[in-house]
Amino acid sequence: MKDCGDYSGAIRLYLDSELHGPRIIELRAHLERCPACCQVLEAEEELSCLLKRAKPLYSVPDSLKKRIQQMTIPDLSPDMPPNKDR
């Protein structure tokens, strides 16, 4: 019989959408009767939520945005004529 240690990895896989099929059903059944694993699930969710709230970690500098746009969208270049089929 599986114990909580067997489910700790599955909890993380579940939150990462990497757990599939019958293993999800098995984990959910275990969570329904195991408050300790529910706490682990909540703590893992909390960490992920905290990280997602911090996104984006860095904002793209405007100078870089302009450089990349000029490289990738030539029609934005001041030297180019307006967009048209060539």
Add this chain to the structure above:
Amino acid sequence: MSSEQNGLDTAGVASVEYLGALYNYAMILTRNQAEAEDLVQETYLRAIPAMQRLRADSNIKSWLFRILRNIWLNQLRKLKTDPQLVHIDADGTSADEPIDSGKHSYDAYVSKLEIKQVRAAIEQLPTEFREIILLREFEELSYQEIAALLDCPAGTVMSRLARARSKLRVILSSAFTGPVPSHGQGGK
């Protein structure tokens, strides 16, 4: 419209969609704003000519990430520098704080504090942990996509991710047990 023009259009869309992700990945790898900007620019320089050859179902983000990572690895090899020894540029975190200006000021303050602590905690991680946290938690790549990008087995992704999260949790726990001001305290 020519295939070359199509390729450039694709590149243009990708630049808007993935520039932020690429810049954040570059910052995570280099921890230096100037180096990150150069890395992103070099990535686009190499990607643009190849974009028109991409299949419609290609995973452009993963592909761009791989180009960026390969350039970074090549630069490291050239410099013979250990990624652990890359200097932290404190000003690298000086970009605009992504705070919702519509929030209550206290909430905004806590958010800002949280973001700073999360950034600081991530900065304390070794490069391989910072990288895998970004790829999974921020960019939401699957284990398989991360494995392909890092050129390692999916099992390695899982174990590295578990260790990175564990380490991050320890750092964040100690950060949040510090003197965090509570509502109604501290003046105004």
